[in-house]
Amino acid sequence: MNSHVTRYTAPGRSGTGPHSAFDPREPLPRLRHELATGPEGLSAREAARRFAVHGPNEVRGRQHSSFVRELTGQLVHPLALLLWAAAALAFVADLAVLGWAILAVVTVNATFALLQERQAERAVETLARYLPERALAVRDGRPVTVEARDLVPGDVIVLEEGDKVPADARVIEGGVEVDLSMLTGESVPAERMATEAVLGAPLSEEPNLVFSGTTCVEGQATAIVFATGAGTELGRIAALSQRTRRESSPLEQQVKKVAWLIAGVATGMGAAFLAVGVAVGLPVTDSLMFAIGLLVANVPEGLLPIITLSLAVGVRALARRGALVKRLSAVETLGSTSVICTDKTGMLTRNRMTLRAFWTAAHGEEGGPWERELVRTAALCTTVTREADGELHGDPTEAALLLGAMDHHTPVEPDTRDARRRAHFRFDPRLRLMSVVQTEDTPHGARIIVKGAPEAVVDRLHPGSPTEEARAAARRFAEQGMRVLAVAVREITPGAEAPTDRRDAESGLTLLGLVALYDPPRPEVKAAVGRCHEAGIKVHVVTGDNGATAAAVAREVGIGVPELKVVDASESLGDDELDRVLNDGCEVVFARSSPETKL
Template sequence: MSETEGRPSDPREPVVRLFRDLRTRPTGLSSREAARRLVVYGPNQLVRKARGNWAKELGRQFTHPLALLLWAAAGLAMAAHTAPLTIAIILVIVLNALLAFAQEQQAEHAVETLARYLPAKAKVVRDGGLQVIDAGGLVPGDVLVVEEGDRVSADARMLDGAAEIDLSTLTGESLTAYRSAAFDDRAGPLLQARDLLFSGTTCTGGQARALVFATGMHTELGRIAALSQRVGRDESPLELQVKRVAWLIAIVAVTAGAAVLPVAALVARLPLADAFKFAVGLLVANVPEGLLPTITLALAVGVRALARGGAVVKRLSAVETLGSTTVICTDKTGTLTLNRMRVTDIWTSAGPIRNTGGKWAGLSSSPPLRAVAGVAARCNNAALEPAETGDPTEIALLRMSVSLGESGHNGERRRQFHFDPSLRMMSTVDTVDGTPWVHAKGAPEEVLKRTTMMMTADGATRPIGERDRAEIAEVVDGYASQGLRLLAVARRPLDAGVPLPARREHAEAELTFLGVVAMLDPPRPEVPDAVARCHTAGIRLIVVTGDHGLTAAMIAKRVGIARDRTQVVTGSELDAMTDDELDALLRKGNELIFSRSSPEAKLRIADALRAEGHVVAMTGDGVNDAPALRSADIGVAMGVSGTDVAREAATMVLTDDNFATIVDAVQAGRRVYDNVRKFICYIFAHATPEVIPFLVFALSGGRVPLPLTVLQLLAIDLGTETLPALALGREPAEPGLMNRPPRRRSEGVIQGAMLARAWGLLGGVSAVLVLGAFFGTLLLGGWHPGAATGPGSALHHTWQQATTMTFLGIVVCQIGTAFAARTQSASLRAIGVTSNRLLLWGIAFEIAFAAVVVLVPPFRAVFGTAPPEPAQFVLLLPFPLVVWGADEVWRWRRRRARTRSRNSRPDG
């Protein structure tokens, strides 16, 4: 049997042909045939796309540009026969590679979560009898038995029976759908076919037999899984920037080594061993060994902080992406609002009544009002006891019915036509006091299309006229303009003894209009402030919701999203737009509201925004939101109301479903990115005082001894520098963080001004101070250019003291650099000297570490240090103040120039 043999071209074809195509019969397959088909079709499982080989991924960490530089340094050290230095550099490479590899192994598990929807067991008819088998053993051609409480294990065509099916795993719709073998839907989307069952859904009532036509990745659930995997994940802006930084460092280091090594060997006439030693020192000085681990840990700190604030971020680099967000596409219900529906108003032909503090103000005992309460209770799947369960809208309707004296679900449910997003209606067929009734609720405009009669104030019915329709439309617009969610209710009796309508278009026809129910879902109190922060931060807000346009617009206005020029685009209008028209609409830059939108619309909007260069955060909660969540730069899933699939497909999960949490996450992302730039500036600032001593040594032709040994340099880069750099990753937000526009996606983490500040100002001042301490120590010890300082010479101890002064000078200059790097423009006084206690502890550690290197004999022997005189220690004390003071003056001048520029503008 070929792989496609026995597969139906259309599962909605006549059952007889379906049996023929699948080569099966109503009594099911034999066990032997099922085993053979299992080999052909494979297990009934969702298959995850194969991941890369872990060994290959780990190997890639050893070939990163920074790692390659260190390998080159290790090779030069080995050629120079300096084994301790070689081992030290290799250890640095291994530690960095392992840490980076561990970060990248934080994989996403969306498909594994989808697989949880498949039950462990399934009931099938095999060998002429009912058997319980592993769900993974289902094959096309099996006859599946589905009963109340079962999860459907494969896509199947119903053969007999009827059942209520929870399709929320596929459609996101909480209302159950009625499926029956009596239906025969040949047209329309496959998911809406009323005689088909789909893998991953749940039977909430009834019993049926169905013919399996698709398993595993060929099911609708598998299609969604495949789509989620096909939507790739782009590298975050920071990931791209770090790669650029690494290549920049590599180019600088290689260029410096290639240019200076011949000078050291040929012009300065250094011995080959000394030339190699010089090259190793230059490479090591140019490679910030702690850069990648520091960035990783700073992002991890951001992840932990967000989790405490209600946002669980699943990928470290996503923290930085949040900081560059330019557009937030948010749903309304539950994100901007509390998702706590409450009926506030009811309108019937007897007049309006209002719910004020739990009491109805108005005529609350008229026949139309009692009819509204009855329909709201029966056309309903929620429950109030023993605990409130169900959709918040239906719970609110049930509460309203009880408060008006309706006892609840009285009557026998005979049939249900589930809520159809395209029709925006739901209806049930119930027997009440022996009479079958159709009870319907839905969007007012849709219910009105299907009504021919209207109940009067005295309980009689009469034909509905154009004046009635105009009055109802006016009432609807009035409620919607107040931000209320609206439903119309209607009903009609059926003739006893006549077969119940099998199709909803037959049931939902010639209805009698009863009234309009208006509900309020209050905005979250913290959302207006969060929206205001978005506006000051230059972040655009777009509402994408399934609600009525006027309702969504009013809620958006209440929380501050909607402005005078905010445009409302309905789902039908969006569907009619070409891609160019959608691009033109989004390019205007105004806030927008997309009402009556589908999950597919979310994906289209996200793709269009990203094509325009925006960094997009998109909210979602349903299974079919998964592709849009993965396509967005930041997919945001609801932790309370969202499905497992949405939570796994998203980059960030809100544990409180709160829009304000998204804005807090954006602020945290900006802070993390700023802090990354701060410690990059801090690390780069030390390259100048570390490189210049080697240049002095080389360019002097050996007449000036080496001011800093390579092992002392590693002690700085790996010992004294790391903890303060990590502490800068915990720096609190700088004033005005959310008062500036988002940075461009193309903006580099390293800019010319940063390099000038790091290498020129901070590094230059540090280099002058350090070399001053080095030469001062040598000269006071009786050294003159060209004098011997090697082992056994009279000046060897003096030279060791001088290199120790260079080492300590760089360490104390790091302290001044750390305080200077804490802000990019504000003064240190604006943020407080002691506001980052971790930095103070980091500085204490580097002082203690430097003391150990200089004062403890075993470490002195390894690093070649010698304790300077007390007066020389005192000379180092003002170094941090000089470095910080120079940078403080530079930042003050920048602030003053910026203020003058603003004041000189015509609109300033």
């Protein structure tokens, strides 16, 4: 009996090139063939073999140099070298006490500076925390919980609401909404489903790919892993941050110049006195000793610890305000700043969606008591949960709906909501909506509540509904950088069975209205931008979000007054064109920026 076996070969070891990952945009049958995997996933034995080839699915931080090597680097600081020379000359001049004092100053200063920088370095190594500890993988045809570090290319994983994605993977079944803000800067979750790749789209915008460290906020999907560890987008970002070359700060450059200047002046004065002493008939030995003493006296032994302590105080002050500084000398560069490049999500904004505007067919965008019914109904069509500490867990958009209902004095508690739920049709990225059957507020019957993208909900309204008006209102909100959701209902007569078919449940609906959500700026940002402008500092926004949303936020906090330029960073800009944009004197929003662009 003959059998055909597809043999898996690790990428980069088959002679096909140096790439360390598969191309996830290939047709799915071809990707399955290259990964040598199927619906039943890998066998435990094959997974162990691939683990030996690829290593653990971990983001590894930069290897620290030894303590001795880093301490040596502090001891050869330009001013420290000058002090070493002064100490040696003090011993030659038989000034042992002074020599030992200088050596003590150098050693204590170097140790203190090293400990400060090591503490800051540890504080910024946080990328690995984005990875989950465990994952649900299909091994030998059945789902099993495995350590996330044990995942390998070719593993089939199951993703559900609330899960962190353990590795870069392609969705092969179902669909999820994923919070990609750590990669793209967009506050709004992105839809990822089993579909074909989009020709020419950036990897982060492919509709069928999910990435390590991001969070599934809604839906359920099965995906096939194509990259782990350093081969993931998260691992690539970690590698980018480690490849940056350390450049001397303005302070370090000035200290080096001062050290050479002091050395030159002290040496010149010592040599001049030695020549004068010999010329006037003083003994050579006495002249030499006096010249050495003069040389040592010209070296400012206290300058180095004063600089280090001053910078350390600055680091502590910044730390109390939530800023991390990796190098002590970088504190001084704040005084030399003429341009600030800032991200948008989580920096200018809260990275927390809030209700911003409403629209109803009867009242347009006019506010009134009808908002309470609209907001409460939208909050009932959610799946977020409340943790023991009182915080809401789940889709940030849905959390905003529950908080909005509370602000409108019509709170919805997740436990009560779920107790009165008779049916739930999960969010489907392909349909772009979800629906529930609730007995809330209708004790003798129930109603179907549907929430989703306006264009998807409008297509399911009963004839005669204000579809065109709803579409126009949704466009207006979207142009202002807001996320728009439509909310529709259908009453179920008392005694009737709740629909079990999704298509039946999500049809013949009555539109309640639209809710628009927005990631608002932090309240302190506008004043901070104003102070930057008063100091002559320009503020540019470099974000992965789209240009309209980023520009709306920038204008709200005072960036780009009186003129703001929006440049799509996904389009390649030549150096000359970039120089022209930056030299025009306007502040700029660089939208759709990749991690490389930001770096």
